[in-house]
Amino acid sequence: MxxxxxxxxxxxxxxxxxxxxxxxxxxxxxxxxxxxxxxxxxxxxxxxxxxxxxxxxxxxxxxxxxxxxxxxxxxxxxxxxxxxEGADPRAVREPLLLRLRAAAVVGTAGLDTELQRHLALHRAKLDDYLEIERRDFPPGRAADENRLQHAVLRAGIGLETFWVEWLTETLSALPEY
Amino acid sequence: MxxxxxxxxxxxxxxxxxxxxxxxxxxxxxxxxxxxxxxxxxxxxxxxxxxxxxxxxxxxxxxxxxxxxxxxxxxxxxxxxxxxEGADPRAVREPLLLRLRAAAVVGTAGLDTELQRHLALHRAKLDDYLEIERRDFPPGRAADENRLQHAVLRAGIGLETFWVEWLTETLSALPEY
DNA sequence: GGCGGCTATGCAACTAGTTGCATAAAGGCT
DNA sequence: AGCCTTTATGCAACTAGTTGCATAGCCGCC
Missing domain, CATH: 1.10.10.10 (Winged helix-like DNA-binding domain superfamily/Winged helix DNA-binding domain)
Structure with missing residues (x-):
């Protein structure tokens, strides 16, 4: 809700x-x-x-x-x-991870392209977020009155950064199949 | 689907x-x-x-x-x-971030406790994952035949690590309200 | 021998989210 | 005037996910 x-x-x-x-x-x-x-x-x-x-x-x-x-x-x-009131974190639900697991069973055809595509999407989103941060939360402002909004944006940046790193790592391991 | x-x-x-x-x-x-x-x-x-x-x-x-x-x-x-076949990454849907944004408008009462609780949950899950990694993917095995499964697990570890870091950061910024 | 707890499958009803399309005003354009 | 695009609201039908509960066999136990 x-x-x-x-x-x-x-x-x-x-x-x-x-x-x-x-x-x-x-x-x-x-x-x-x-x-x-x-x-x-x-x-x-x-x-x-x-x-x-x-x-x-x-x-x-x-x-x-x-x-x-x-x-x-x-x-x-x-x-x-x-x-x-409290609510537990949502369980992750990411079809790409499911695909990886399925690929381990039925074969990795097309996986490389799909990972590349996701990497580009996550990079674009990360750039978006960094641009917003640069615009709305410039480093100069010491007494930050929008700390919570910034924390939320930092979460977005952190998540996209994670995906970019993980996809890069995974892609470099994949060709060895 | x-x-x-x-x-x-x-x-x-x-x-x-x-x-x-x-x-x-x-x-x-x-x-x-x-x-x-x-x-x-x-x-x-x-x-x-x-x-x-x-x-x-x-x-x-x-x-x-x-x-x-x-x-x-x-x-x-x-x-x-x-x-x-391909599928785009799912949009993030995390009520905690929504709560932060709502708290910026209606007040931060109880937020600290909730963040602490999430931190504990994510730490526990991260430990779970690291334990599984230690058990199923020990560092010795050079020729890893389960690379894809390991990549999936690394994604889980990466995500939980992100949340632990972000929550720690956010908690340390919060008391200044 | 009956009771509680565990394993196991499943129905019904509900809430949440998605997809496709319909309707209508406003403004430009020719 | 007729047509196209944009802005704006909304219905209907569908798919996905959640919650609560019913049913039934099996096992231990006291």
Whole structure:
């Protein structure tokens, strides 16, 4: 049950419409909790029905028009409750590792290409993250008021760095088959 | 659509019953593709219906009795097909990072304890993995015939190492709030 | 001989996430 | 005016994963 809380957090940071949220999920929140626009619209409907958020009043027709939402006190309270509660880390679920294990049984054809492709993807994402860090968290600022946001970004950087290193290592071991 | 392929791989490694598979998913395959016994039994039923696996003949009553499965040629072919095909890396989905971001908005109460708890969990898992590595992949063996399995385990070790380091770092930055 | 615990399989109902498509306003373009 | 693209919201149907519980054989034990 994390999606509603991801949306509440996003809306507290800045009231938005469904499509704006979708874009923010593609750019920042989605780096560690991805969601499609379908999930977001549906969840916005539920959050509104349960009194956690409300649509800001607007003129004009409903269909095809932007609909902005803001968080109500009940929504903030729910987010506080959820933030204080614990949850175990998610089990890893990565098809590439499954493929490696399958390849050990049925053969390694095409594996090299696939690893190369993943390496390029992870390198690109790592560069993205480093660029964001350079822009939003320059080394000069000593009294950092956004320490938590930075910690989250550092997690993304650390994970992508891990994948790049692991893929490089694994690729260099593979040709010996 | 990875679960059926995870099961095919497991059954090729060794024909098993549903419960045996469940245990192996808790111990080894589940490290990178977790599944409950419910998912496994349901998927075994589907794989049998589609002719990818078959139940080994057995005496005695059906209910409450162990039922072993083995992979049929069609199943192996399907696994080969799937292994050669590509799939993008999964987006990260980690509630803890969401919590950090939410805490930046609604307050950090209880966050320290939660990070400590995660650190302990990741340390334990890392120790598990290192123990398995020590047991199954001792440094002496130069001509390693299980390179792929070892690579998969190294991925688990790398990921847990990352989390331990990141949590330690983040915890040391947190008290300054 | 009946009770508790373990092994084993499985159904039903639910929640979460994905995919494909429909609808409609607004603005440019020719 | 007619058409195309972009922005914007949303329904319906599907696949995947989770939770709770039911059933049944087997074994020890007291």
């Amino acid at each position: 994390s999606l509603p809380h991801a949306i509440l957090t996003a809306l507290l940071e800045k009231p938005s419409s469904g499509l704006e949220l979708t874009r923010r999920f593609d750019r920042s929140i989605g780096f560690f909790w991805s969601a499609t626009h379908q999930q977001i619209y549906r969840e916005l409907g539920r959050l509104e029905a349960s009194g956690h958020i409300r649509a800001l009043p607007q003129a004009g027709p409903a269909r095809g028009q932007k609909k902005e939402y803001e968080v109500l006190p009940a929504g903030r309270a729910e987010l506080e409750r959820w933030t204080a | 990875s679960l059926p392929h995870a099961i095919l791989t497991a059954l090729l490694e060794k024909p098993s019953s549903g419960l045996e598979l469940t245990r192996r998913f808790d111990r080894s395959i589940g490290f990178f593709w977790s599944a409950t016994h419910q998912q496994i039994y349901r998927e075994l039923g589907r794989l049998e219906a589609s002719g990818h696996i078959r139940a080994l003949p057995q005496a005695g009553p059906a209910r409450g009795q162990k039922k072993e499965y083995e992979v049929l040629p069609a199943g192996r072919a399907e696994l080969e097909r799937w292994t050669a």
